[in-house]
Amino acid sequence: MLYWKMWKRVRTRYRRLMKLGVGKQKAYEWANSRLGYWRVSGSWILTTTLNNEKLYAMGWRWFSGLYAREYVN
Numbered sequence: 193m194l195y196w197k198m199w200k201r202v203r204t205r206y207r208r209l210m211k212l213g214v215g216k217q218k219a220y221e222w223a224n225s226r227l228g229y230w231r232v233s234g235s236w237i238l239t240t241t242l243n244n245e246k247l248y249a250m251g252w253r254w255f256s257g258l259y260a261r262e263y264v265n
Contacts, residue, residue, distance in 0.1 A: 193233035195242060212241040 199205045205223035210216065214237065222237045232238060 193229050196232050196238065197229050209237070209241065212246075214241060 195208075196205070199208050202223045206219050209219035209223060214222070218237065222232070222235070225232055227235075
C-alpha cells in the first residue's frame with residue numbers, strides 16, 4: 193500500500209507497473225483505478241508484481257525478522 197500511495201499520479205503508477213512487467217492494457221486499467229489504496233494493495237496486480245522478494249531487494253526490511261533476530265534468540 194505504501195508504494196501505491198507514493199505513486200500518486202496516474203502516469204507514475206502506469207510507468208512503475210510497466211517496469212514491474214505488467215502489460216500495457218492492465219497497467220493502464222489499474223493505474224486509472226478508482227479503488228482505495230488498501231483495496232488495490234490486496235489486488236492480484238500488486239501482490240504478483242510487488243511481492244516480498246522484490247520489496248526486500250529494494251531495501252525494505254521486515255520488522256518481524258528484525259525482532260526475531262534481536263530479541264527472540
